[in-house]
Amino acid sequence: MTTLKDIFEIEKHFSKQKIPCDIKKLLEQERYSESKNKYIKNGDMHLAHYIRSSKKRLNISTKLNLEMAIELINLRNKLNSSMEAMEKLKPIITQLGRL
Secondary structure (H helix, E strand, C coil): CCEHHHHHHHHHHHHCCCCCHHHHHHHHCEEEECCCCEEEEHHHCEHHHHHHHHHHHHHHHHHHHHHHHHHHHHHHHHHHHHHHHHHHHHHHHHHHHHC
């Protein structure tokens, strides 16, 4: 199978343009391969594996973002409830201060 690095080398010959700097950096970045039990460079990954791996990471990130959003909503609701309770206690505290 063809690796990402191979694909960009082939594309470079057809387009007569250099590989962009950000793409070179991306190809050099490493990610952990669960199947190989080691870190591998993005550029050494086969295209299909890179796509699947990226999709999996995106799904995990999306799930974590959703969980954090739900937790934030729950915390905001608790804060609002606490503030409402404090407002209800204000008159009582004011009266106690007059004694």
